[in-house]
Amino acid sequence: MVERFKKSKFEWFDEIPLSWSESKISYLFEIGRGRVISQQELKEDGMYPVYSSQTKDNGCMGMIDTYDFDDNLITWTTDGANAGTIFIREGKFNCTNVCGTLKPILDIELKYYYYYLQFVTQFYKRPDTNGAKIMNNEMANIHTLIPPKETQIHIAKFLDKKTAEIDAIIEKKENLLLLLEEKKKAIINEAVTKGINPNAPMKDSGIEWIGEIPEHWEVKPLGYLGSCQNGVSKGGDYFGEGHPFVNYGDIYKNYELPTTVEGLAKSSEEDREAYSVLYGDVFFTRTSETIEEIGIASTCLKTIENAVFSGFTIRFRPYSLEELYPEYSKYFFRSNYIRVSLVKEMNLVTRASLSQTLLKSLKVILPPYEEQKSIVLYFQNKFQTIDKAKEKIDVQINKLKEYRQSLISEAVTGKIDI
Incomplete structure (x- = not known):
């Protein structure tokens, strides 16, 4: 027998089954947060997983010898490119400070809400300099159905x-x-x-792990070829409307920047001049919890008018486009050579970080x-x-x-x- 429906109190749903109730996530769950756990704390022979903002390996960034949780919980990624990603965690584990936690306080089926939140968090994410955010207070206010x-x-x-x-x-x-x-x-x-x-x-290239290169090619530090600039860093109110905003995900996911980006920012004229996005610019991801997500490059092959770019990234702007061909940059800076070069020197504290100093010292093999x-x-x-x-x-x-x-x-x- 098909159940009868009633009008929902919430804008995302028209009708819900008559026997279902409605409330907020804070009514069903105790809402918590992980803690800062640095890469240096991780151990190859650690016993308990540390879950972070990444989605690779089920969100596990490594193992340590202690655990903060011994429970069945829902966790979600609070900010970054993966904001709003939902997981169920069981047993003994740890979460970093970019993971929120949901511990049931009523008799519910956790797996149902794992699926429910996969659907509904998309409506609550807000734009931010590193992609998006959905913090504890926003999670608390998510409207929820209770079958x-x-x-x-x-x-x-x-x-x-x-x-x-x-x-x-x-x-x-x-x-x-x-x-x-x-x-x-x-x-x-x-x-x-x-x-x-x-x-x-x-x-001989002078780069030990590369060996020989064509005789007529040059090797130059990136800093000799152009300038570097960190992106704009502002509070959450800066984002969501205004002018084009190139975020972390636009760079991480693409060899070349999309010609039209979804992000918007309330940038001033001074911002748009200082953080402009021009043909030939190369953007690098600057910071993350995992080293694998740092130093990923994307090249601008068409100027994005009035755009600014994320503070979680670095812009490299060549002094001359007749020395470094932008279409070549698209491939060169996405190569494994770049990844290995940067990873060898990466700074690891609580988050992996790429500095301008390190980026400028990167040796460019230049035909x-x-x-x-x-x-x-x-x-x-x-x-x-x-x-x-x-x-x-x-x-x-x-x-x-x-x-x-x-x-x-x-x-x-x-x-x-x-």
Whole structure:
């Protein structure tokens, strides 16, 4: 028998089942937060996981010998590119200060709210300099539905089964994407360190782990080729409306900056001059909890008018675009060579951090300008098949994720008869 509906008190839902109640997250959960845990505290032989803002490895950044929690909880990422990401944590574990915690104070099915929050947090995230935020006070005010306990259990079991099937397909496609990306990076790394002429005379690069480079190439510190600038750092009220704002995610996810960005900021004329985003600029991710997310580069191939960029990033602006071809920058600064070079010297305290001083000292392996253009053409020809395959897989993954999210939203709001 299909249940009758009543009008919801909340703007995101039209109607909800008649037997369901409504409240806020603070009515159902005790809301907490993790603590600052530095990379230096992590131990290879540690016994208990430390969960952070990342989503890789189920959010685990490493292990330590002590634990702060021994419970079944929901955690969420409070800020950054992954803000609003929801997990269930069980047993003995730790959370960093960018993880919020939800401990049930009523008799509820935790797994139902794990799915419910996956759906509803998207409406509560607010823009911020490092991507987005959803802090404890915002989580507390999230409107929540309260189905009968048996219904919660039933929905959770249904979604466990259905999402597992979808996730298995997504995982296979994402693994294929990783293989294609590794193939692409191998081609890039070989070309930007050895060139594309196998008969070119070689010389010692002076970089121990690189060895020889083409004889006519130069090696220069990045600081000799241009200037560096940290991005704008403001409070939360600065974001959400106004002029274009390039955030951490725009850089982290893309070889080249999107020509249209979603972020907005209330930037002044002085801000837009000091933190401008021009053709040829290269942006690097500057800070994160994990070293793997630092020093990721994205190149601007089309000026974004009136834009500013995030304080969690660094802009490198070449002195001359006739010395460093922007389309070449797109590939060179995304190469494994850059990642290894920066990781070797990265500062690790409570968060991994890339300084301007370190970035300026980065040794750039520099072919002549015309050869940079030739290498770009070589990449474009090589990557046609790879990029088309990746685009096709990306479309398939996005459709699967949309279907997964739609299924969750319909189930947790009582729209489908399970």
